[in-house]
Amino acid sequence: MSLDRREFLRASALAVAGVPLLKSGLGTVPQEKKLGFALVGLGSLSTNQIAPALMKTKNCRLAGIVTGTPAKAAAWKAKYNIPDTSIYNYDTIESIARNADVDVVYVVTPNALHARDVIKAAKAGKHVLCEKPMEVSTAQCEAMIAACRKAGKQLAIGYRCQFDPTHLECFRLAREKVLGDVRLIDAAFGFPAGDPGQWRLNAALSGGGPMMDVGIYALQSACLLTGESPVSVSATTTKTDPVKFRSVEETMTFDLKFPGGVIAHCSTSYKVPGLNRFTVHADRGTFGMEPAYNYGGNRAWRSDNVPFTTPPVDQFAMEMDDFANCIINGKPTRVPGEQGLRDVKIMMAAYESARVGRVISLV
Amino acid sequence: MSLDRREFLRASALAVAGVPLLKSGLGTVPQEKKLGFALVGLGSLSTNQIAPALMKTKNCRLAGIVTGTPAKAAAWKAKYNIPDTSIYNYDTIESIARNADVDVVYVVTPNALHARDVIKAAKAGKHVLCEKPMEVSTAQCEAMIAACRKAGKQLAIGYRCQFDPTHLECFRLAREKVLGDVRLIDAAFGFPAGDPGQWRLNAALSGGGPMMDVGIYALQSACLLTGESPVSVSATTTKTDPVKFRSVEETMTFDLKFPGGVIAHCSTSYKVPGLNRFTVHADRGTFGMEPAYNYGGNRAWRSDNVPFTTPPVDQFAMEMDDFANCIINGKPTRVPGEQGLRDVKIMMAAYESARVGRVISLV
Numbered sequence: 001m002s003l004d005r006r007e008f009l010r011a012s013a014l015a016v017a018g019v020p021l022l023k024s025g026l027g028t029v030p031q032e033k034k035l036g037f038a039l040v041g042l043g044s045l046s047t048n049q050i051a052p053a054l055m056k057t058k059n060c061r062l063a064g065i066v067t068g069t070p071a072k073a074a075a076w077k078a079k080y081n082i083p084d085t086s087i088y089n090y091d092t093i094e095s096i097a098r099n100a101d102v103d104v105v106y107v108v109t110p111n112a113l114h115a116r117d118v119i120k121a122a123k124a125g126k127h128v129l130c131e132k133p134m135e136v137s138t139a140q141c142e143a144m145i146a147a148c149r150k151a152g153k154q155l156a157i158g159y160r161c162q163f164d165p166t167h168l169e170c171f172r173l174a175r176e177k178v179l180g181d182v183r184l185i186d187a188a189f190g191f192p193a194g195d196p197g198q199w200r201l202n203a204a205l206s207g208g209g210p211m212m213d214v215g216i217y218a219l220q221s222a223c224l225l226t227g228e229s230p231v232s233v234s235a236t237t238t239k240t241d242p243v244k245f246r247s248v249e250e251t252m253t254f255d256l257k258f259p260g261g262v263i264a265h266c267s268t269s270y271k272v273p274g275l276n277r278f279t280v281h282a283d284r285g286t287f288g289m290e291p292a293y294n295y296g297g298n299r300a301w302r303s304d305n306v307p308f309t310t311p312p313v314d315q316f317a318m319e320m321d322d323f324a325n326c327i328i329n330g331k332p333t334r335v336p337g338e339q340g341l342r343d344v345k346i347m348m349a350a351y352e353s354a355r356v357g358r359v360i361s362l363v
Numbered sequence: 364m365s366l367d368r369r370e371f372l373r374a375s376a377l378a379v380a381g382v383p384l385l386k387s388g389l390g391t392v393p394q395e396k397k398l399g400f401a402l403v404g405l406g407s408l409s410t411n412q413i414a415p416a417l418m419k420t421k422n423c424r425l426a427g428i429v430t431g432t433p434a435k436a437a438a439w440k441a442k443y444n445i446p447d448t449s450i451y452n453y454d455t456i457e458s459i460a461r462n463a464d465v466d467v468v469y470v471v472t473p474n475a476l477h478a479r480d481v482i483k484a485a486k487a488g489k490h491v492l493c494e495k496p497m498e499v500s501t502a503q504c505e506a507m508i509a510a511c512r513k514a515g516k517q518l519a520i521g522y523r524c525q526f527d528p529t530h531l532e533c534f535r536l537a538r539e540k541v542l543g544d545v546r547l548i549d550a551a552f553g554f555p556a557g558d559p560g561q562w563r564l565n566a567a568l569s570g571g572g573p574m575m576d577v578g579i580y581a582l583q584s585a586c587l588l589t590g591e592s593p594v595s596v597s598a599t600t601t602k603t604d605p606v607k608f609r610s611v612e613e614t615m616t617f618d619l620k621f622p623g624g625v626i627a628h629c630s631t632s633y634k635v636p637g638l639n640r641f642t643v644h645a646d647r648g649t650f651g652m653e654p655a656y657n658y659g660g661n662r663a664w665r666s667d668n669v670p671f672t673t674p675p676v677d678q679f680a681m682e683m684d685d686f687a688n689c690i691i692n693g694k695p696t697r698v699p700g701e702q703g704l705r706d707v708k709i710m711m712a713a714y715e716s717a718r719v720g721r722v723i724s725l726v
Contacts, residue, residue, distance in 0.1 A: 257599060
């Protein structure tokens, strides 16, 4: 992964200066040395989570926005003091290439628009952070990876839990067999979907229902806890409200089988409340989180009652700081496009499994 | 269901006398009016659970034993003061027909011997209570039902949780939609199997592994909570210790799909610790039990924190008293052979699903 010259110089200068800025919790980077992030898509996630998180980062700053809604542009300009030259719409987004203030484009548009926006950002010479799920087909994911590789830019997927110390501690407990070998993982994320008009219920924009949106968290937990990718998936869907859920699944249960023999027994739903947990059954005990997947206020537990001492964090801030860190230091992200592609492949196989009533091999 | 004359007279006499003996917690039946139970198979379940439970019943008494092990016969004779004329082995079991002191035969032998023993008991003119799982094939179950029907005797399956007020309260919460429509059920029962030489690990005697032994509890919970029978099943197995589990599955996850749209997402294992729960996700809240399937000490909970006021009971004592009650009053048991057959059919379909990697229809 090549770094462009400006970033290389910046990283080198910081290294020479010995500024310990890249470790979370240590020091603060001068404003002009922070990486500039442009947000693409100013929906509720950008508004309520990502922009506030950006303000908490150490290595990042809000440097631009891309929105198709002039009123949003005006509101964000006023709130975050964004210059007109860093405000784009989907007709002008390509010109972000000439904006040296923007280092990273963070794509937060509906799932089926991710490839469009990621590829434009890569062609504009920017590193790209793309919200999950990566896209709605493996072909789109592959095109995104190819575009970033061609541009010599990093592509990261917004898997925020991988930057949360409590999730990371659970992954460690599992992989280091602290409570013995892991045998079975139970993971679930879902909630009753609100507004029936939201894009997430429109398969043309979302590519699928709760599986694409939040089942992916259960899938990610299973992969991270085992440190493996599944070899097969079987899935079942159910639908009791065919009006609201006319184009996407209402509820899906899915089992992932891993090479080491672990089964991850997962569920996701836009109808069922109370699904927000993972439980890891190991030979000498059980541990997990419930709630597991909220933006904050999650709770981890161990059957041996050893307390978790990991601090609460802003997952989005940690995610963006880590990506900035990777870019500045020329290190690969832990959440590359290839991981996003793998997960889309698994989800597409889960849909196929539910459709045809068969286990689908992933190898 | 015909009652034989002696029972009819006994029930009539009790009814005339107005003795309120058949409601749990009320009164005590004179010893000579209790139904005599003969236990077939004196393994640990009979020794540690069923015989002590019999001592707590109101309507039952231990009237005989059938064992192939002379030392067990001697020990039980001494402990429970059983006359020699009520002690049988598997060569003499048929002569129990002439023992008027025995009203009910409770079959507690290994799964694959249930048909043999139930059919002999029916032919001997006794009502039969048979431990779960009913048998290892649907054909055997059907033969057992036919034999009891031909004899005009009741056949009940030992589904002890159906006699536990806390389980019953959960069924009520689900079916009466106290917390709204039920959407998803998560149920799991398993534990690390001990002695590798035990009959439960020998498919010739058990018919299968944890699914047959304890997965059936999760299956039962799902059916009782929904009040339905599933329309399809899909299952996945995994095995990490092919020596210990050479003839049976080690771990199985299975999904049951119900006519009303509920999915029951279940797991069972002889390897995984910490599996002992059911969770019911309904529209306005979640409830369940954990532990759910122990002989005692289970714990029920509701997300709205309404406390459960149901008393702890001896499930086996309740089960036997209820069967005695049904026999005396000529009422059908809530756990008939047909229900045991249904469950064996579901379990066989789950095994088939895991083997062929397809959803198996049950309708």
